[in-house]
Amino acid sequence: MAVRVERPNGKKGQRAIVISDIHANLKAFIELLKKVDFSEQDILILLGDIVEKGESSLDMLHYVMELKKTHNVYAVCGNCDAIAMEVLKDTRNEDLLKYILLRKQTLVGEMCRAAGAKLNRDTDMGKVKKELRERYKEELSFICELPHIIEIGQYVFAHAAVYPGRMEEMKPSQAMKADDFMNQGYHFEKYHVVGHWPTSLYCKEIPDCNPRIDKENKIISIDGGNVLKRDGQLNALIIPDLFENEVTFTYVDQLRKAKVLNTQEAGEKSFCIPWTDSLVELLRTEKDFTYCEHISSGNKMWIPNSYLCEDRDGWHTEDISDYQIPLTYGDIVSVSEVTSRGYLVKKNGVIGWYYGMLEFLPEGEE
Numbered sequence: 001m002a003v004r005v006e007r008p009n010g011k012k013g014q015r016a017i018v019i020s021d022i023h024a025n026l027k028a029f030i031e032l033l034k035k036v037d038f039s040e041q042d043i044l045i046l047l048g049d050i051v052e053k054g055e056s057s058l059d060m061l062h063y064v065m066e067l068k069k070t071h072n073v074y075a076v077c078g079n080c081d082a083i084a085m086e087v088l089k090d091t092r093n094e095d096l097l098k099y100i101l102l103r104k105q106t107l108v109g110e111m112c113r114a115a116g117a118k119l120n121r122d123t124d125m126g127k128v129k130k131e132l133r134e135r136y137k138e139e140l141s142f143i144c145e146l147p148h149i150i151e152i153g154q155y156v157f158a159h160a161a162v163y164p165g166r167m168e169e170m171k172p173s174q175a176m177k178a179d180d181f182m183n184q185g186y187h188f189e190k191y192h193v194v195g196h197w198p199t200s201l202y203c204k205e206i207p208d209c210n211p212r213i214d215k216e217n218k219i220i221s222i223d224g225g226n227v228l229k230r231d232g233q234l235n236a237l238i239i240p241d242l243f244e245n246e247v248t249f250t251y252v253d254q255l256r257k258a259k260v261l262n263t264q265e266a267g268e269k270s271f272c273i274p275w276t277d278s279l280v281e282l283l284r285t286e287k288d289f290t291y292c293e294h295i296s297s298g299n300k301m302w303i304p305n306s307y308l309c310e311d312r313d314g315w316h317t318e319d320i321s322d323y324q325i326p327l328t329y330g331d332i333v334s335v336s337e338v339t340s341r342g343y344l345v346k347k348n349g350v351i352g353w354y355y356g357m358l359e360f361l362p363e364g365e366e
C-alpha cells in the first residue's frame, strides 16, 4: 500500500488547531477543544493515535466522526489507529487475539465487548472479525480511509515522520512509526509537525512536556505524553494562520491542581532518566524512595519506589528527574506525586520537585 497524502485547501488567515496522541482520552480532548475555543471557523488537525491505551476508544472514535460532520476536521492515521485495520484482513487472527487479550484498553477489544463476544485463548478470531466488519462498517472504513500525511499552506502533518524529498514514495508504516524523529538530522523548507514520540523524551536536564519547536530545521513535535505518562498532558499546537510560520500552544492535564505556598529557587543541576534508557541499580531504600544509580550515565538520584519495576534484565524506572523547579508563592501547579520528600509538580508543562507546602484547590477549579 502506498502512502496517502491529502492536500486540503486552507484559507489565508484560517486558524488551525493541531492535537496528537489523544489515545482515547475523550475527556481531555473535549476540555482542550473548549480551552482553545475551537469553532466552525477553525481547522482541526488530529495527528493520529486517536484511539488505544486510554479508557474510551470507541466513544472517542464516534466523537471525531460526528465532529467531522459539522466542523473542518482532518486526521492522519497513527500506528495505534492502524491496529483496527487488522479486523478487515483474514490473516494474523492469532496475533490480533493475543494483542487484545494482553492489552486491556483497545478499540477492537471494546468493539468485541460491545458486540457481546467474550474472548479467550480459544476464540475463533476469524468469526469474530466477520461479525465486527458487519457491525462496525462505518468506523472501520473511517480509519481505513485516513491519510498518512496532510499538507496545507506552509505545513506538513504526519503521525511520526515525513522524509525530505520523497514524501509520496514513503511506506505508510514509515509515516506512522518512527522513534526520536527530531534527532534524525532532517531539515525542511516547510514546518513538519509530528506526534508519536513524547517530547519529554528529548529532554536531558529539565523534563518538559510542551511542544518542541525546531525553528532552524522546521520540525515541531507535539506529543505531551497524554495517557502514557502519569504526569503527561494533551497539547494543542495553535497555528493562527496556516500560511505563516508563527505558532503558539496550550495544554490540559488531568492532575489535581494546587496553590504553591512557598517560594523555591531552581536547583543547580538535574538529570532526566527516560523510559528508553531506564535501567537503574538500587543502592538503598528509605521509606517511599530508593537511591538509584542510572546505569548508562552513572548519575545517582532518589526515585519513588512506585516508579521502579523489576524486569528480566534488572530494575527500570518510569520517566523521572531530580529537577528542583522554581516556584513563587501563589503559583498554580498540577500535582503528580505526593511523597515523603516533597511534591512532583508541573507548571507550564515543566515537571519538577517542590519541597515546600501547597494547598489543593477544590475539584474543577483552576
Ligand SMILES: [Mn+2]
Binding pocket: 049, 078, 079, 080, 159, 176, 196, 197
Ligand atoms: Mn504512535
